[in-house]
Amino acid sequence: MELGLVLAIAGIISVITISGIGSAIGVGLAGQAAAGVISEDPEKFGKMIPIIALPGTQGFYGFVMGFLVINKLNLLGAAKSIPIQQGWQLFAITFVVSFVQCISAIHQGKVSVASVGMLAKRPEEMGKAMVLPVFVEIYAILGLGAFFLLFQAIEV
Amino acid sequence: MKERKESPRPGSDTRYTYAVGRIKALEARLISPAEMERLLEEETLAGAFRALGEFSDYAETIAAEKKGPEEILEEQLARAYDAVSEFSLGSNAIQTLRLKYDFHNLKVLLKARLLGAEPDGFSKIGFLSLEEFNRLLAEGTVGGEVDRFAAEAILTALSEVDDGDSLERIEVVLDKSYYRLFLNNLSVNPFLEEYARRTIDLINLRTFWRVQLMDWPEERLAESLLHGGTIQKAFFTANVATPIADFSPKLTDDAYRRILREAKNAYQTKGDLSVLDKLTDDFLVEFLRRAKYYCFGLEPLVGYIAAKENEVMQLRVILHGKEKALLADSLREVLRRSYA
Numbered sequence: 396m397e398l399g400l401v402l403a404i405a406g407i408i409s410v411i412t413i414s415g416i417g418s419a420i421g422v423g424l425a426g427q428a429a430a431g432v433i434s435e436d437p438e439k440f441g442k443m444i445p446i447i448a449l450p451g452t453q454g455f456y457g458f459v460m461g462f463l464v465i466n467k468l469n470l471l472g473a474a475k476s477i478p479i480q481q482g483w484q485l486f487a488i489t490f491v492v493s494f495v496q497c498i499s500a501i502h503q504g505k506v507s508v509a510s511v512g513m514l515a516k517r518p519e520e521m522g523k524a525m526v527l528p529v530f531v532e533i534y535a536i537l538g539l540g541a542f543f544l545l546f547q548a549i550e551v
Numbered sequence: 552m553k554e555r556k557e558s559p560r561p562g563s564d565t566r567y568t569y570a571v572g573r574i575k576a577l578e579a580r581l582i583s584p585a586e587m588e589r590l591l592e593e594e595t596l597a598g599a600f601r602a603l604g605e606f607s608d609y610a611e612t613i614a615a616e617k618k619g620p621e622e623i624l625e626e627q628l629a630r631a632y633d634a635v636s637e638f639s640l641g642s643n644a645i646q647t648l649r650l651k652y653d654f655h656n657l658k659v660l661l662k663a664r665l666l667g668a669e670p671d672g673f674s675k676i677g678f679l680s681l682e683e684f685n686r687l688l689a690e691g692t693v694g695g696e697v698d699r700f701a702a703e704a705i706l707t708a709l710s711e712v713d714d715g716d717s718l719e720r721i722e723v724v725l726d727k728s729y730y731r732l733f734l735n736n737l738s739v740n741p742f743l744e745e746y747a748r749r750t751i752d753l754i755n756l757r758t759f760w761r762v763q764l765m766d767w768p769e770e771r772l773a774e775s776l777l778h779g780g781t782i783q784k785a786f787f788t789a790n791v792a793t794p795i796a797d798f799s800p801k802l803t804d805d806a807y808r809r810i811l812r813e814a815k816n817a818y819q820t821k822g823d824l825s826v827l828d829k830l831t832d833d834f835l836v837e838f839l840r841r842a843k844y845y846c847f848g849l850e851p852l853v854g855y856i857a858a859k860e861n862e863v864m865q866l867r868v869i870l871h872g873k874e875k876a877l878l879a880d881s882l883r884e885v886l887r888r889s890y891a
Contacts, residue, residue, distance in 0.1 A: 424568055428846070431572020431638070439576075508568060508846045515575035 399482030403468055406489030407461040414457020417497030421450025421504025428511040442514050442521055446507050449528045453500035456539045460489060467551055477551050488545045495538030503531035561742035562845030570638040571846060574855045580608045582862055584889045591882055596873040620870035624863045629676045631859040635852050644743060644849055646700050647736040648856050652677035653701050654729040660684060661721050704732055723775050734779040742850055746838060751780035753831040759787050760795060760827060806834060833888040836861050861887055
């Protein structure tokens with residue numbers, strides 16, 4: 396296999412894995428806090444679900460980015476041969492963006508824990524509890540946006 | 552019990568995330584200042600009981616059986632400790648908070664033994680039951696299914712008590728033994744360590760003032776002071792003859808100066824020394840209220856225990872006050888600041 400293709404595949408694996416790790420940590424934190432609240436007050440289960448799910452979006456974005464690169468290289472069919480330069484470009488954008496996703500997911504998980512605590516005391520403040528972790532989401536979306544722009548610019 | 556390594560950064564230990572979630576839900580059930588005010592406004596004990604029964608955490612206990620106020624309050628506190636112990640992953644810091652009741656019980660039993668009387672005031676909140684305590688005192692070794700953490704602490708404290716010790720001496724030795732453990736086990740991060748050191752400071756301040764009022768000799772003060780506060784013991788002993796009005800400005804901490812100033816004023820005008828206890832309790836509650844804003848770590852757990860202790864203390868004042876038909880205003884004066 397050519398080095399260009401190897402680099403691109405390494406990028407795909409890194410963006411899916413690293414983003415997924417971040418989301419797993421973030422969802423894990425929010426889930427634990429929510430489980431604590433639900434064990435005392437099961438009626439709050441419904442309100443907790445979107446809060447727990449929010450840090451999971453980065454893992455999903457990572458998968459979308461990886462899938463776009465797979466599609467671009469036609470890896471599920473007859474894989475395209477790409478020069479080393481393009482291979483490095485694809486690796487760079489996927490690898491760097493994966494860290495934005497990972498770190499934002501962990502921090503979003505922490506903010507979600509705070510929101511879970513807020514909902515435990517003030518269930519009527521669901522809107523505010525949702526908005527706070529969404530602020531962190533903005534940076535995951537910006538990372539995804541930057542990936543799209545750069546991805547379009549890479550000719551394969 | 553196996554030693555656990557706690558995170559040195561306050562509010563950062565993610566191992567307690569589930570526990571903090573439960574604590575946030577439990578905190579929502581604490582009696583609010585408005586509900587406390589409603590209890591105060593009730594004319595009779597029966598009325599206060601009826602109102603208390605409407606609050607979620609107490610409704611079940613009150614409805615289940617006909618129990619006296621003290622039994623209900625003790626049961627509530629024991630439940631809070633049980634709940635927090637269940638999800639605190641065996642933290643020594645949390646266990647140490649409950650251990651104070653075992654030390655109280657040990658004092659009760661040793662005093663009863665010394666006076667040849669029946670034990671009076673044995674608390675059910677501690678780890679050891681009366682039977683377990685008696686067995687431990689008789690055998691002097693940890694055995695059976697008794698809680699090892701508590702039993703070992705009790706035996707260590709007992710080894711420091713001499714046969715011929717007076718009641719006062721027993722009290723001092725056991726307090727020193729407990730607060731040494733308290734400081735050691737709560738010093739898992741700077742926040743809890745500061746809480747432990749300030750608790751010791753405030754106990755020492757109370758001792759200092761009482762020793763002055765009773766005109767005890769300097770040696771007795773030195774013997775009674777606890778080790779480990781932010782204020783050195785030598786500072787107290789060096790100022791044993793300094794009147795409280797002149798001693799207070801010498802303290803570097805603004806909060807301690809304010810507490811002593813207000814307590815001194817209250818003592819001069821009303822002759823009431825209990826104001827110092829109220830102010831020191833309020834200070835510690837205010838300090839721990841910061842734990843409410845931590846989303847991770849042991850701090851919210853310690854904060855909840857303090858909140859429940861505070862709630863039970865307030866209810867005790869109100870219910871016993873209603874029993875004696877005291878006026879709401881006089882009860883309001885002695886009520887501690889609410890954590891909720």
